[in-house]
Amino acid sequence: MGLVKSMANEMMKEIGNKSREFYEFVLPPVDMHLDDEKLTVLIDLPGFEKKDIRLSLDENILSIQACKEEVEESHHMICNQRPNVIDKKIRLPVDVNDE
Template structure:
């Protein structure tokens, strides 16, 4: 009986840990470069075809990703996130009808977002 209780407590803690990480992950860096906002998100272990990126009319960047984990055997612990839902309010206005690009390479998602009103000035 005690083994069942301990196993269930452990299972619940693992679920809570995974759910916690699903809300704070991925870590994101943002910076401006050449009239674009560059957003870099760590999404290691996700397949490119399971990543969805969009920008809302309220200027929110939304990153969604899902993965399935394959296990051999019956005893395992899952702490890595299975789903990501990250909403980031962008600190700049996005150009309407702009060419936003996203590249996923080696577990890192890089999004390039043109900034409304940004003008590049050539320095001579």
């Protein structure tokens, strides 16, 4: 029975790793709202703390970088589905004053 459990655990880890690779590609989801006075950018970064996130602006390119420490594996069947690193650049639809 130990071999079957070990194989199942390895399979679930592999599923988790593939899921993580997918989320690193598509995340983070971003919404933008433009009104008369401002552009609001909403970025969903679940699992990251404010201290883990860096934003920078170069012309009209917003860069989002987030990095968190990996948590040691526990008894979860599926782990590592969420990315530990995000590096995304978004072209803003308007010129931005970065003050």
